[in-house]
Amino acid sequence: MNASAVLLPPEDRELSPYTGWTRAHWVAVAEHLLLSVRPYASPRHARIDLPGPASSSGPDSDGLEGFARTFLLAGFLVAGNGGDDPHGFLDRYRSGLVAGTDPESRERWPRPDELDQAKVEAASIALVLMLTRPWLWDRMDSRERGRVLDWMSAVVGESYPPINWVWFQIVVEEFLRSAGGRWSRADIDAGLAVHAGLARGEGWYSDGSERSYDYYCGWALHFYPLLWASLAAEPPDRELIEGWRRDLARFLEDYIGLIGADGSPVLQGRSLIYRMAAAAPLWMGAWSGATTLSPGRLRRGASGILRHFHDHGALDGGLLSMGWHGAWPAMKQSYSGGGSPYWAAKGFFGLILPADHPVWTAREEPLPSDAEGVQRAVRAPGWILSAPSGDGIARILNHGTDHAHEGDVRTDSPLYARLGYSSATVPPLVGSTLDAPLDNSVAVLDADGRATHRTGFTALGVFHGDAVSTGGSRWRAHWIDASTDTGRDHGSGRRGTARPGPILEVWSAVRGADEVRLVRVGDEPVPGGRRRWRLRVGGWPVLRERGPGSTVEALTGHSGLVSGTEHLGDVGPLAGETAVPWVCADVAPGEVLACLVRLGTGAADAPRPRVGLDEEGATVTWPDGAAARIALPG
Structure with missing residues (x-):
């Protein structure tokens, strides 16, 4: 595959009159991103050290971040394809998992009880291991699984800030529970209580006690609850799940209006370098059914976002830089490093839905900014x-x-x-x-x-x-x-x-x-x-x-x-x-x-x-x- 341009299939203006893009376009971009980061992997693939300024957490953290966030993209792609993996993505990430969790490896990752940022990245790894269990986790030997569980278990009992981070602990401990590892019900209950305290009505959450309304409401605080509930060994009460569903549905009624006709989301809030992650709550609505929006309107919004960034040069040489369209390093927050932009992977969650799902087969319908206003x-x-x-x-x-x-x-x-x-x-x-x-x-x-x-x-x-x-x-x-x-x-x-x-x-x-x-x-x-x-x-x-x-x-x-x-x-x-x-x-x-x-x-x-x-x-x-x-x- 050409490292400088995505090889896209022909547009389909009958199915997608606004963007021309289909599921095949999403697959092509996802594969391009994953293949383009391969030259930046360490010898045993535990680190992906991508270009750009270092974060405040340091290069070891940044290498883990590059691994975990691209792993998230690979997981959605392979899971949505029913385990079909012609590029061998999961084999490479399996190698990285083994090396990163080996305390004697030169590529060992900092543990979540050593470095706070590892708490974030552990959640992406845990989520993919649950979504791809038959094709990755179940094929690892007992020694390999033991090392992963030992590394993950460092989150148990750890303190997390009372923001979207509580979901990282919940997701990791759910994986630990499912795999026979050490976990804590008290940690999960405490995280759920924090999440409940962030609700501000009409489907909106603030990312903390401050008036912090931004894209974290959609790509974190609406992304994790319903997904976790579907994976949990003991799902929460039905009433709680229904409340989350109502919240997401109501939130999306506002959120769909925040996308311009050219596919650009409103430029507001921190971490904008995550770009197409803004599509995540739209896909969550399609996946869960918790939305009043039609499948065609959901895909119009999501594909509009992805095409906007593609057409404006965000995939610079196949890599996501620190910026909005192209590289613009001044958008960096202190926690941002070379691998940070790959939280954009959340915007590809729709790939977990098969090609015959209504969100992929329905004809695109206009955004509010396209037509009625x-x-x-x-x-x-x-x-x-x-x-x-x-x-x-x-x-x-x-x-x-x-x-x-x-x-x-x-x-x-x-x-x-x-x-x-x-x-x-x-x-x-x-x-x-x-x-x-x-x-x-x-x-x-x-x-x-x-x-x-x-x-x-x-x-x-x-x-x-x-x-x-x-x-x-x-x-x-x-x-x-x-x-x-x-x-x-x-x-x-x-x-x-x-x-x-x-x-x-x-x-x-x-x-x-x-x-x-x-x-x-x-x-x-x-x-x-x-x-x-x-x-x-x-x-x-x-x-x-x-x-x-x-x-x-x-x-x-x-x-x-x-x-x-x-x-x-x-x-x-x-x-x-x-x-x-x-x-x-x-x-x-x-x-x-x-x-x-x-x-x-x-x-x-x-x-x-x-x-x-x-x-x-x-x-x-x-x-x-x-x-x-x-x-x-x-």
């Missing part, structure tokens, strides 16, 4: 989801997520705390805006032009009316000097010395591609004898030479009103120079600044809504009469 309030993460008909872009306006607790004082995490995210834009991930937020922000500027942050805000809720959705949040604007924070990057903003500013209350009135952003400044007097605060409203970060347009304009009059566009250079992974429009105005305590913020083709030419202000709030009215009333009491 969607606009809804997603209450748990505090998002207004908008993908207008014919627009092709999925957007969220964010009034509930910041990867922090209410009252925290930190810098704004670019991938969590912005007011908006979309499938066509990405916040600047390097440069000055990390310390002075610009894109999709409302900030107070000090005398030196430094902008405040909003992390720790109070969420005021998101709501959907007949045609207009609204959402709001309130916070004490704060400047942060985070120069002394050298901690690991796990997605949160940074801590530092804080200087408080005024209270800001911000509301979004959303209709299609339009957001009317209303900003009320608190009544506290401005320090230093000044009469007004200098406010800046930043718009969507767009590429200067291609893609959708971005506009911001004031709808209310204020002194010092000025607008412009900041050209930031190559600050994101979408391959081009980023530009962000903005409006600045001087606003007195108690006053309201209203701005129109738009993202989309023809954004500059569409008719404008108007804003009427009175003592109790604002009325936003579009030219066709659609309106929303927002209370902004003094």
Whole structure:
């Protein structure tokens, strides 16, 4: 197989009118990825040492990660083919299992009680051993199995952070139980209790106690429960399983709207280098039947995601780099290493379903972003989801997520705390805006032009009316000097010395591609004898030479009103120079600044809504009469 390009079968536009891709395309990409990593395997195949910067866990961990995550892909492929393995994938991984768990081997893996990251990778290994049992585990001799069980058993009684990680312990101990190893019911029960505590309603889970809503909700917190329950020697109570099924079904009703017509998921949250792992909850819906979405719509979403990354160069020389489309190392989190992007394997879970499953045989049906459009309030993460008909872009306006607790004082995490995210834009991930937020922000500027942050805000809720959705949040604007924070990057903003500013209350009135952003400044007097605060409203970060347009304009009059566009250079992974429009105005305590913020083709030419202000709030009215009333009491 050519190491630089995937050999794809012909498109099938009758079965797949939107993507042209079928199960055969998924198989071709999976095989290509697996064959392409072979040159990076150690002599006995226990490590796959892939190019890229090392993680904070070190090269031994990264080599294990390369093994475990590609093993996950091989497992889905072989299991879905009923054990057919013409490339001999499982033989190579068997060799690696034997060497990696041999304490005398030069390729031995760090044990889960020696290195935390091994706890993560052990779960992928355990899961594949359960899914491919007749073709791998049952063919290992007793000595080989004993070493694997000994290595795995190091998870028993270990402490796991109360996030998606608890599922790694549950899955490993379920395998240990099934194979006659040591396991702990208390560990499994404790993990299930943590999972239950992460539920936030309407199918959504937060990945921890913070307001951490991101793709981990789908590719971890919805991925493992039903799969584990199907493998468990003693499945949990039927009521619990049915609750998980309802949660997944409800979650997917929102989730399907987060995919753009070009197949790009909304760029929000950490670990985006896992790319097509975003397809995992769609396949889980198909596999479990726990969804109201049709098989054709599920495959349209999943195949759209895979084709998006394929067509945009994510399979660079057959390898998944640290980036989004191509390599863009600044997307790295501290825990990321060369093997990390292969958690993308979760997005191939659909291969476990045979070729005659309805998800593969049904005709593709459109996404919301393809045809009818969607606009809804997603209450748990505090998002207004908008993908207008014919627009092709999925957007969220964010009034509930910041990867922090209410009252925290930190810098704004670019991938969590912005007011908006979309499938066509990405916040600047390097440069000055990390310390002075610009894109999709409302900030107070000090005398030196430094902008405040909003992390720790109070969420005021998101709501959907007949045609207009609204959402709001309130916070004490704060400047942060985070120069002394050298901690690991796990997605949160940074801590530092804080200087408080005024209270800001911000509301979004959303209709299609339009957001009317209303900003009320608190009544506290401005320090230093000044009469007004200098406010800046930043718009969507767009590429200067291609893609959708971005506009911001004031709808209310204020002194010092000025607008412009900041050209930031190559600050994101979408391959081009980023530009962000903005409006600045001087606003007195108690006053309201209203701005129109738009993202989309023809954004500059569409008719404008108007804003009427009175003592109790604002009325936003579009030219066709659609309106929303927002209370902004003094």
